[in-house]
Amino acid sequence: MAETLLNTLRSERDRLGLTQAALAERCGVSRKTINTVENGVFVPSTILALKLAAALDRPVEALFRIESTP
Structure with a gap:
């Protein structure tokens, strides 16, 4: 069974009217990092996930x- 990490980052970011760059600045990462997490290319570390949540x-x-997918 394969597992995929899904996220709601884009909708939550849009809800607050934040750009990827603004969210990246709040978390101390690059805009590209935010983009790759949003698109499911990169699985964030626990620390980054907590920073994003905050x-x-x-x-x-x-x-x-x-x-999970069969």
Whole structure:
């Protein structure tokens, strides 16, 4: 069984009216890092996931979930 990490970063970022660059600055990472996490190319570390949650004022569980595929 394969597992994929899905996220709601883009919608949460849009909800707050933030650009990728603005969110990146809040988290101390590059805009490209935010882009790759949003697009599922990069799985964030626990530290980055916590920083993203704090920056978006959401619990980590609201931003990330695991989807299993057969």
